[in-house]
Amino acid sequence: MTPFNLEAWDSGKLIVNSAFAELLRRHGWQSFDSIWARSADAAIAKNLRTDRVTLRFTLDDCGTERSFYIKRHVRSSWKEYVKPLLRLTWPILGARNEWNAILDFHSVGLPTMTPVAFGKAGTDSFLITEGLEDCTKVSELITNEEAALDMPEAVRSRLIDQIASLARTMHGAGLHHQDFYLGHLLLSNSDDTRLYIIDLGRVQKHRQLSRRWIIKDLAQLNFSATTLLPAERLRFLRHYLGRSLQSSDRTLIDRIKSKTASIGRHSRKNRL
Numbered sequence: 001m002t003p004f005n006l007e008a009w010d011s012g013k014l015i016v017n018s019a020f021a022e023l024l025r026r027h028g029w030q031s032f033d034s035i036w037a038r039s040a041d042a043a044i045a046k047n048l049r050t051d052r053v054t055l056r057f058t059l060d061d062c063g064t065e066r067s068f069y070i071k072r073h074v075r076s077s078w079k080e081y082v083k084p085l086l087r088l089t090w091p092i093l094g095a096r097n098e099w100n101a102i103l104d105f106h107s108v109g110l111p112t113m114t115p116v117a118f119g120k121a122g123t124d125s126f127l128i129t130e131g132l133e134d135c136t137k138v139s140e141l142i143t144n145e146e147a148a149l150d151m152p153e154a155v156r157s158r159l160i161d162q163i164a165s166l167a168r169t170m171h172g173a174g175l176h177h178q179d180f181y182l183g184h185l186l187l188s189n190s191d192d193t194r195l196y197i198i199d200l201g202r203v204q205k206h207r208q209l210s211r212r213w214i215i216k217d218l219a220q221l222n223f224s225a226t227t228l229l230p231a232e233r234l235r236f237l238r239h240y241l242g243r244s245l246q247s248s249d250r251t252l253i254d255r256i257k258s259k260t261a262s263i264g265r266h267s268r269k270n271r272l
């Protein structure tokens with residue numbers, strides 16, 4: 001069950017989190033078309049694909065500027081349909097999957113973006129979330145050697161445990177991220193115990209998560225954690241599993257290492 005009260009506007013083309021309903025009405029953002037038109041000139045935050053762009057904008061809330069992000073999706077090219085099918089997976093296109101994933105994450109207590117609105121009309125769709133400000137990507141804290149050296153050991157250990165706990169909760173709920181790199185984890189600068197998981201566009205939910213998807217997520221984390229020491233990687237696994245490591249875990253470790261190497265080869269080949 002979603003922890004948010006949701007409202008359907010514009011004949012169902014727009015779903016709005018009730019907590020933001022008054023703010024959106026006050027600014028005239030009450031229909032799919034009005035939001036699509038008014039957000040078009042916002043500042044680009046991320047633009048890696050022709051069919052998807054993330055923009056940042058602010059709205060005045062009784063004298064306070066509040067930041068938001070809108071991820072706009074348009075019709076995808078045929079390649080975006082074919083590539084997943086060749087891998088025997090179904091294409092994940094449009095904003096609806098990420099909207100549902102955000103609701104799923106909140107429903108099991110996983111900290112992520114706050115949903116504001118979802119809209120869909122024809123082949124166009126969008127997702128609006130409240131901005132997560134004053135945060136740092138965990139990749140900048142872990143993979144940057146200078147930042148890693150400056151981080152106290154206790155803080156670093158706690159961060160590893162936090163990430164492991166989030167991964168365990170996510171997988172226990174049947175959710176897998178598919179882009180579970182440290183760059184998609186944000187740590188609050190004002191509360192270093194507050195960690196957020198973002199970029200949920202490819203998240204999938206299963207009644208029972210297969211070992212294949214668990215290994216993929218854990219290998220993506222392992223690949224992106226370039227400065228972690230072997231002892232720290234084992235610490236992560238112990239916390240993720242919730243117990244001491246056993247000889248039977250060797251297969252899991254080997255499969256994570258193998259998938260990590262595969263991700264590395266793919267990244268080098270495609271210069272990612």
